[in-house]
Amino acid sequence: MPAKIIDGNALSKQLRTEIATNSAILTAKGTKPGLAVVLVGSNHASQIYVRNKIKACHDANIYSELINLDENTSQVDLLRIIHELNENPSIHGILVQLPLPAHIDSYSVLESISPNKDVDGFHVANAGALMTGKPLFIPCTPYGCMKMLESIEYPIRGARAVIVGASNIVGKPMAMLLLQAGATVTICNSKTKDLSAHTKEADILVVATGKPKMILGQMVKPGAVVIDVGINRLPDGKLCGDVDYDEVKYVAGWITPVPGGVGPMTITMLLQNTLEAAEHFHQTR
Numbered sequence: 624m625p626a627k628i629i630d631g632n633a634l635s636k637q638l639r640t641e642i643a644t645n646s647a648i649l650t651a652k653g654t655k656p657g658l659a660v661v662l663v664g665s666n667h668a669s670q671i672y673v674r675n676k677i678k679a680c681h682d683a684n685i686y687s688e689l690i691n692l693d694e695n696t697s698q699v700d701l702l703r704i705i706h707e708l709n710e711n712p713s714i715h716g717i718l719v720q721l722p723l724p725a726h727i728d729s730y731s732v733l734e735s736i737s738p739n740k741d742v743d744g745f746h747v748a749n750a751g752a753l754m755t756g757k758p759l760f761i762p763c764t765p766y767g768c769m770k771m772l773e774s775i776e777y778p779i780r781g782a783r784a785v786i787v788g789a790s791n792i793v794g795k796p797m798a799m800l801l802l803q804a805g806a807t808v809t810i811c812n813s814k815t816k817d818l819s820a821h822t823k824e825a826d827i828l829v830v831a832t833g834k835p836k837m838i839l840g841q842m843v844k845p846g847a848v849v850i851d852v853g854i855n856r857l858p859d860g861k862l863c864g865d866v867d868y869d870e871v872k873y874v875a876g877w878i879t880p881v882p883g884g885v886g887p888m889t890i891t892m893l894l895q896n897t898l899e900a901a902e903h904f905h906q907t908r
Contacts, residue, residue, distance in 0.1 A: 767888025
């Protein structure tokens with residue numbers, strides 16, 4: 624029997640309805656949640672992502688401001704713009720779309736965002752706070768993955784969780800969240816020896832490597848929950864994840880599809896973080 628699908632589109636729709644309602648309530652109290660999205664250059668994929676985020680804000684009763692900068696914008700000018708957004712009371716969340724042009728230091732830019740407006744959860748203050756279980760904002764993709772696990776009421780405490788991919792954006796924060804939820808966590812990377820020996824032990828398998836279909840059916844424990852964070856475009860133009868879906872769906876107990884799995888959840892949790900930032904601002908002003 625094929626695995627049950629964890630439908631990211633359906634869960635996102637449900638959560639976004641709740642976010643839109645809470646945004647309207649907060650707006651009625653005098654604070655309309657606001658998100659600034661900064662896009663430098665004309666990367667096609669980034670433009671699509673940004674367009675989707677702006678539309679999602681509109682649908683969720685969140686004010687959005689797109690700041691579209693030329694490819695040759697200097698780092699000094701970009702940092703000045705972020706400083707102005709930090710000081711702007713109508714903006715509660717700031718998102719700088721990555722990747723940035725090569726002449727700009729991404730780390731310096733992300734660190735210039737106020738931790739109180741760091742709705743991506745990338746600032747070192749939030750990353751460090753995540754280690755103690757008390758971040759202001761959880762990075763959006765891992766946050767979305769945890770919501771998906773919650774939606775199927777999977778018992779995380781005591782489960783064996785394996786994460787393939789050790790990035791600061793997904794792998795490491797995902798490990799921290801699962802650890803805090805009581806799982807026994809292993810992080811694998813490109814240098815891990817005998818990867819399948821680890822993945823076959825996983826009750827929860829999270830894959831975020833950027834390598835199409837690298838996780839095969841024989842690498843998965845029967846009945847496991849498989850969360851595929853990857854999104855790759857094949858030569859024929861079709862999208863696929865880092866998991867071989869057609870194989871793994873006959874082994875796993877639960878699986879996220881690509882597209883329609885983790886992707887929609889990432890933007891949804893960005894909206895949630897923006898709402899939470901606005902609520903915090905409202906309480907402290």
